[in-house]
Amino acid sequence: MKSKGKAVKPSRRTWSKPEPDIEADTEPEPGSSEQEGSEASVRIGGSWRGSLRGGGRRRRRTHGSNTKERSKRRLESNERERTRMHKLNNAFQALREAIPHVNTEKKLSKIETLTLAKNYIKALTTIVVDMSGAGLPEGGVSSEANAAKLLQCYQKHLEDEGEDDLTQYLTQMHSFSQRS
């Protein structure tokens, strides 16, 4: 079996290989100001997000100035970030399993998962609203009938949204439901 895009990647661009154009390890003393307008504030390691949040301030850099110490912190931080992303991916997987998409070899991408989940929720909402409006029949509705109606609503929502790239999932899902 193959795992798309997956590979045990060796660490690249490690801390020990900083961008040559900025503040190698000749950073100022902790506490000294070295921000606004400097080249370093424009690009750091290929990225920075200037005024997205809170605006203005850049780089706290109050941690140990010791290179070894910073390297250690960076590695720990990387590890935490990796763990965090793994948790996020687990949540995505749980979501994939919660929404009715057909059992196919092709795993839903993250964007597909979110889009399908959104439409699924909308479809369920529609059903609930419809049912509460028409009144539930005595003894309830069979699960098969509910499933059929759900699929109908689901299909309608997908079509209304014009998300062509998802219609194949709908088709697959529909045939799957007919088979079972």
Added chain:
DNA sequence: TAGGCCATCTGGTCCT
């Protein structure tokens, strides 16, 4: 080969 998707690294900002 191009484009999509993904994992990872990274540094800035926010939160506790």
Added chain:
DNA sequence: AGGACCAGATGGCCTA
């Protein structure tokens, strides 16, 4: 102070 969160950058794998 340190961890969580976030988003840009980078590069690998896969498919059309």
